[in-house]
């Protein structure tokens with residue numbers, strides 16, 4: 001992967017390039033941030049830049065044999081450790097699937113990785129056997145030239161077995177880089193964390209996500225909605241683009257109105273139609289709702305709702321005058337609870353019917369002047 005094909009993240013890329021050029025790139029680095037912010041693409045572009053036979057001042061050449069092998073994730077000195085299932089599992093067995101998913105879209109995350117295996121109920125881990133493998137591989141000579149790179153994707157999955165790696169991370173064999181990637185560095189074994197230099201990878205800017213989506217052929221208005229919903233996370237944006245956004249916003253406003261009227265039959269009908277969405281769409285609905293309430297809050301506090309279309313802004317302006325800040329917060333909490341329930345496979349019908357009643361109770365506090 002070339003740096004120029006990474007979405008956004010210019011500052012972190014510059015930092016890494018500079019450290020490499022000055023010979024100050026730490027031998028163990030931990031890239032911490034959601035997968036959809038681009039941690040793995042950054043690790044891949046950095047690896048390619050290290051391996052490249054004719055690197056330019058700020059990117060790999062993209063055409064030498066090292067670049068071509070790295071692009072395809074088949075460079076023999078580039079090692080991957082990834083979460084797998086089975087108590088004796090080693091990453092090598094899972095590598096073909098890992099290559100496939102990365103080459104399809106490099107901004108995938110753990111949820112995508114699990115669903116690629118249809119193995120949601122499995123226990124995913126990085127095993128003791130895999131840790132021993134890492135030590136063995138890195139103690140061998142490099143196959144092609146100088147460098148060896150070990151990428152550990154989702155380093156949170158290194159449970160106490162990870163302690164087997166402490167020595168090699170602390171004193172790696174010559175010309176070896178460890179690039180650990182974690183969604184949340186706090187969940188990585190503290191003994192490992194303390195041996196790495198941590199680079200925090202921030203969420204992507206909206207403009208970068210929007211441009212990338214339009215570049216993938218998404219219509220501009222759809223891209224704008226997905227950008228608003230994805231919260232800087234391109235893995236989320238890719239998931240969102242697989243489900244149409246169009247009707248969700250209207251459905252959310254209908255929920256607000258239906259619950260306000262408090263008619264049980266209407267609410268039951270609404271819940272039935274909500275239930276016809278698949279789980280991903282239901283979660284997207286909640287995200288849309290949270291996004292809308294957030295904009296409503298901004299409208300109330302600073303008079304602006306930059307991420308609402310004119311049409312939705314009109315509805316928001318009406319609501320702004322009837323809901324106070326506490327009520328808006330309560331609705332956000334309610335939506336968060338619903339999202340939490342859906343994540344845990346609660347019964348969507350019961351959940352949303354109950355939420356409709358709670359919403360009615362929140363409205364009841366409306367003061368009529």
Ligand SMILES: [Zn+2]
Nearest residue numbers: 052061064067
């Ligand atoms: Zn090259």
